[in-house]
Amino acid sequence: MNRSVYVAGMGSTAFGKHAGTSIEALAVDASAQALVDAGIDRTRIGAVYLGNFISGPLNGKEVLAGLVAEQLGLQGIPCTKVEGACASGGIALRHACLMVAAGIHDAVLVVGVETMTHASTPEVTSALNCAMDNEYDGLSGLTFPGLFGLAWRAHAQRYGTSREDVAAVVIKNKAFGLNNPLAQMGAALTIDQIAVSAMIADPLQLFDCCPPSDGAAAVVVCTKDLLSDLPNHPRIRVMASVQTSGSARIAQHPDLCSFDATVLAAQQAYQQSGLQPADIDLVELHDCFSIAEIIDSEDLGLVPRGEGGRWAAQGRTGMHGDVVINPSGGLLAKGHPVGATGVGQIVEVVSQLRGVHPNQVDQAGIGMTHNLGGTGVACTVHILGREA
Amino acid sequence: MNRSVYVAGMGSTAFGKHAGTSIEALAVDASAQALVDAGIDRTRIGAVYLGNFISGPLNGKEVLAGLVAEQLGLQGIPCTKVEGACASGGIALRHACLMVAAGIHDAVLVVGVETMTHASTPEVTSALNCAMDNEYDGLSGLTFPGLFGLAWRAHAQRYGTSREDVAAVVIKNKAFGLNNPLAQMGAALTIDQIAVSAMIADPLQLFDCCPPSDGAAAVVVCTKDLLSDLPNHPRIRVMASVQTSGSARIAQHPDLCSFDATVLAAQQAYQQSGLQPADIDLVELHDCFSIAEIIDSEDLGLVPRGEGGRWAAQGRTGMHGDVVINPSGGLLAKGHPVGATGVGQIVEVVSQLRGVHPNQVDQAGIGMTHNLGGTGVACTVHILGREA
Numbered sequence: 001m002n003r004s005v006y007v008a009g010m011g012s013t014a015f016g017k018h019a020g021t022s023i024e025a026l027a028v029d030a031s032a033q034a035l036v037d038a039g040i041d042r043t044r045i046g047a048v049y050l051g052n053f054i055s056g057p058l059n060g061k062e063v064l065a066g067l068v069a070e071q072l073g074l075q076g077i078p079c080t081k082v083e084g085a086c087a088s089g090g091i092a093l094r095h096a097c098l099m100v101a102a103g104i105h106d107a108v109l110v111v112g113v114e115t116m117t118h119a120s121t122p123e124v125t126s127a128l129n130c131a132m133d134n135e136y137d138g139l140s141g142l143t144f145p146g147l148f149g150l151a152w153r154a155h156a157q158r159y160g161t162s163r164e165d166v167a168a169v170v171i172k173n174k175a176f177g178l179n180n181p182l183a184q185m186g187a188a189l190t191i192d193q194i195a196v197s198a199m200i201a202d203p204l205q206l207f208d209c210c211p212p213s214d215g216a217a218a219v220v221v222c223t224k225d226l227l228s229d230l231p232n233h234p235r236i237r238v239m240a241s242v243q244t245s246g247s248a249r250i251a252q253h254p255d256l257c258s259f260d261a262t263v264l265a266a267q268q269a270y271q272q273s274g275l276q277p278a279d280i281d282l283v284e285l286h287d288c289f290s291i292a293e294i295i296d297s298e299d300l301g302l303v304p305r306g307e308g309g310r311w312a313a314q315g316r317t318g319m320h321g322d323v324v325i326n327p328s329g330g331l332l333a334k335g336h337p338v339g340a341t342g343v344g345q346i347v348e349v350v351s352q353l354r355g356v357h358p359n360q361v362d363q364a365g366i367g368m369t370h371n372l373g374g375t376g377v378a379c380t381v382h383i384l385g386r387e388a
Numbered sequence: 389m390n391r392s393v394y395v396a397g398m399g400s401t402a403f404g405k406h407a408g409t410s411i412e413a414l415a416v417d418a419s420a421q422a423l424v425d426a427g428i429d430r431t432r433i434g435a436v437y438l439g440n441f442i443s444g445p446l447n448g449k450e451v452l453a454g455l456v457a458e459q460l461g462l463q464g465i466p467c468t469k470v471e472g473a474c475a476s477g478g479i480a481l482r483h484a485c486l487m488v489a490a491g492i493h494d495a496v497l498v499v500g501v502e503t504m505t506h507a508s509t510p511e512v513t514s515a516l517n518c519a520m521d522n523e524y525d526g527l528s529g530l531t532f533p534g535l536f537g538l539a540w541r542a543h544a545q546r547y548g549t550s551r552e553d554v555a556a557v558v559i560k561n562k563a564f565g566l567n568n569p570l571a572q573m574g575a576a577l578t579i580d581q582i583a584v585s586a587m588i589a590d591p592l593q594l595f596d597c598c599p600p601s602d603g604a605a606a607v608v609v610c611t612k613d614l615l616s617d618l619p620n621h622p623r624i625r626v627m628a629s630v631q632t633s634g635s636a637r638i639a640q641h642p643d644l645c646s647f648d649a650t651v652l653a654a655q656q657a658y659q660q661s662g663l664q665p666a667d668i669d670l671v672e673l674h675d676c677f678s679i680a681e682i683i684d685s686e687d688l689g690l691v692p693r694g695e696g697g698r699w700a701a702q703g704r705t706g707m708h709g710d711v712v713i714n715p716s717g718g719l720l721a722k723g724h725p726v727g728a729t730g731v732g733q734i735v736e737v738v739s740q741l742r743g744v745h746p747n748q749v750d751q752a753g754i755g756m757t758h759n760l761g762g763t764g765v766a767c768t769v770h771i772l773g774r775e776a
């Protein structure tokens with residue numbers, strides 16, 4: 001990347017149920033917050049990238065980037081929806097960063113949005129399955145809980161990961177969520193409560209699964225020059241912005257305990273930023289299921305391979321651990337409005353790096369986000385750093 | 389744009405009915421043709437951009453960019469679906485061009501794809517309406533034929549455009565389509581046949597409307613350096629690549645006889661290329677309805693305002709006219725597999741500039757494409773030129 005890219009503003013709706021609010025209205029709300037937070041004149045926004053996954057099937061609405069821009073009074077500029085299943089938000093951010101870095105635009109608005117809670121469970125399940133290779137894997141009848149249930153079994157067999165280890169992730173993230181006003185399902189849970197909750201896809205139980213959500217999150221990214229004209233927030237620089245792909249076919253994964261796309265994205269992100277895993281103070285990663293946090297933490301190189309469960313159980317991924325994982329509450333507690341999630345992670349990290357997060361990590365200087373689509377078919381990793 | 393961008397290869401399925409062929413298979417077919425035509429080793433492809441509009445609602449499939457890349461054996465690279473209604477294909481091409489121009493990748497695969505003919509007419513109509521602002525315009529009950537019917541009435545009232553003028557567009561494009569093996573609905577039509585065809589949305593009749601289609605088209609774009617390693621096709625350079633937005637709300641359009649997004653995109657494309665309308669030898673523009681060709685030709689500056697109908701009737705937009713419009717047969721004769729259309733236009737223009745088109749325009753040196761989404765909410769314009 002040629003020019004440095006900074007996050008100048010951020011905004012988010014709460015994640016949760018927003019019955020009666022249109023998907024455009026949620027996106028406009030988060031976007032307007034981000035524009036105000038950035039203190040930027042709307043005429044300086046050169047493009048809009050909108051991350052969304054299933055507004056077509058669930059809302060009968062596409063071309064959302066243009067609809068949202070129009071309501072924001074942004075006229076004539078390129079407005080693009082990008083889609084990569086659950087990684088849609090991260091992909092939107094990456095494109096905004098590329099446009100600024102390459103000198104094509106000086107400031108770009110990024111917004112991620114999804115609404116799901118208005119639809120029935122079978123409708124939502126069907127729509128989410130748009131992220132799988134149904135021609136190839138459909139016959140197996142696996143939905144996403146099925147896949148991650150298999151992954152858990154494989155991880156348990158190979159590394160000895162126990163129900164208690166996995167529950168430690170749930171307890172941590174649900175507790176973080178209690179303090180986060182953007183989170184929809186924070187809770188003070190015990191291992192016993194988790195262990196008696198409904199079975200979803202053995203061994204995944206109810207509290208191991210993120211809830212369906214409505215929500216939107218937005219950020220404004222811009223050049224260093226433009227940033228100097230804006231309100232005096234701490235300077236948050238995008239140190240790495242990476243997008244990769246992996247197999248969409250479950251049977252093609254050489255290892256159910258790892259996602260190739262994450263491993264590759266992490267390698268590229270460390271290389272791009274010149275950082276190492278030990279430099280990362282906190283990470284917002286894609287815990288769509290509890291076991292996913294364990295696998296992701298290993299794939300990102302933050303935790304030794306096979307140790308993700310034990311590190312969680314020993315508190316090494318908690319607030320005073322070696323690396324703080326999902327201090328927002330993660331997808332498990334915040335919820336997972338699919339297209340919004342990757343941008344919401346950025347909002348959480350920026351909040352940490354500004355030192356204003358409700359679950360503030362001490363001395364947070366470097367934060368990472370990780371957004372994984374489908375069965376690992378798309379992945380984004382971003383690293384953000386606070387400049388003095 | 390910093391680095392020059394060239395179209396190194398192209399491929400397309402026929403547009404039409406492809407019953408029993410999956411949307412991924414169509415995209416893979418066109419992409420594989422483009423890769424072979426480019427003669428490029430697949431390991432040199434740095435990213436995939438896939439244009440698609442309504443695979444979610446009509447096929448229950450998203451994350452197509454990753455699915456298609458996997459089947460092509462492209463591993464690990466960023467794969468992004470972009471969506472901007474009927475302009476999705478043009479938006480995919482623009483992003484590929486930006487990535488090459490900015491030095492992010494040396495070669496990028498672009499593919500546009502859609503399947504529609506498997507779905508019922510009400511399903512297709514509903515899905516197409518995803519491109520409108522249904523919160524705002526839904527109450528009016530307008531579908532796209534309704535909008536373009538209104539536009540025709542406005543154009544007729546203001547400029548005196550007649551049924552005969554508009555029929556001249558249909559007769560021309562249907563005749564071009566007869567020679568084009570990629571076109572699904574070429575025909576030798578008379579004004580009488582058009583005038584007695586079924587009324588769709590008064591004054592639009594059956595032959596004034598493009599048919600629903602399945603199909604895919606693909607191109608490979610790359611740097612000049614990389615091109616020199618590839619087979620010795622004529623050098624086709626992307627001289628302008630522009631994306632704009634306009635109002636999605638019909639009642640917000642100041643003028644039904646013009647689309648702001650097209651006017652702005654054309655201005656920017658002429659500026660970017662240093663060319664003028666008189667330099668354009670041929671154009672593939674977005675004739676989703678016959679009247680749209682007339683409006684688009686005026687918005688692009690190729691025909692004087694209000695004269696689009698008369699120019700068509702006088703043969704000034706035909707094979708030996710002032711500017712050749714839609715020598716492929718356009719959407720009216722080729723069909724309109726929505727996400728594929730913008731890329732298909734590029735395939736047609738490249739074919740012209742290589743001198744191998746079934747309706748070859750004499751001395752074709754400069755070609756333009758124009759792709760318009762929804763009610764003018766998204767627009768792309770590209771200008772391609774053959775280098776000596």
